[in-house]
Amino acid sequence: MPAENRGLRVTRAVAAGFDGHAAAALHPDLRTFTADLARPYGLPLREDLLDAGAGHDYGEMGAALLERALPGGEPADLLILAFSSPDVRPAAPASLRLSSHCPGQPTAFAVCDQGSAAAFTALRLAAVHHRTGGCRRAVIVLAEQSALHHEAPEPVDLPAGHRAVVLVCEDAPGEGLRVHRQDQPDGARALRSVRDEHRRLGPDAGLLLSAALSAHGVPDGAEAARPGQPFTGVWTLLADRLDARRPLLVADHDRRLGLLSTLTLP
Structure with missing residues (x-):
């Protein structure tokens, strides 16, 4: 008898915007880190944004949505954070922080530096992981915040606001994503x-x-x-x-x- 065909499917999705800013946006490490990155390219800092503490923390944003995405406390096996614009906590991996807030404390990592394709890469990696048999539930956290703390070298489309989306992907009969x-x-x-x-x-x-x-x-x-x-x-x-x-x-x-x-x- 042939084995049942199973795949990973997106079963739930929650999204929310976030007002204000995170405390991390006022931490002096953000200025130091951004200055180190921008200096070799001759890009000036956005002192107005740094002084105002503009920006939000992807760990905080994602954690606020995890309880809504997993209301019954269902454990996850995998958590992937994907983003395009920089976080305001560059020295603290947000994916690992999110894992500690997620039921099951899943294996966690981040995908970035791929523009809008990063979200799709995260889903593809979750599907590949599912095929190994070690992932019955994956959580994909997608986040963007509106503050870029240095001048951009060319025109870019910056987010109008801080926003996060959590996708819950689960093992299910039939074809997967x-x-x-x-x-x-x-x-x-x-x-x-x-x-x-x-x-x-x-x-x-x-x-x-x-x-x-x-x-x-x-x-x-x-x-x-x-x-x-x-x-x-x-x-x-x-x-x-x-x-x-x-x-x-x-x-x-x-x-x-x-x-x-x-x-x-x-």
Whole structure:
């Protein structure tokens, strides 16, 4: 008798914005660390943001959502923090702090330096880990905060606010989530690729687009994330639209890195 086909599925998603700032944003280590990073590139510090203590702590933001994401205290086997904009606690790995707040104290690490693709990489790694048999529940924490404490070397889309999303992925019968990434520097061509992929899923499949992709058009039946949250926007939309009764395609395009990423939820 053939073994039952099982996969990792996104079963829950919660999202929230955060006001104010974290105490860590006023810690002198943030100024020292940022200055060390920016000095070789001749980038001046944003003294106004450092003096005001602007910015939020990814550990605090994620911990505030974990209880909502795991209300019954279900233990997780894996926790991955993914982010694009820098944290305000550079010397303290937020993923390890989050593990201590998560039931089960799961294995934890972070994914960064991949732009918007970091969220998709985290999900792909969780699916790979699941296939080893050592992960029945994974928690993906996605976070962005709005303060960049040095001048950017080129124009960048900074978040309008501090926001975090937690995705709970669990072992389930049937096909699991699928992540696909391709090099695609052109946003309009990226959107055409997404439309083709969505069409192959059938007429009942939903399509969620990041604000970056929807700038090139919104196909009939698709929904687009609001501008202002370049990393968490489409995942906030997923938290509002997650529905196990129909397939979903989630898509984002990172213009600076020329990467198109998609997530298929069967």
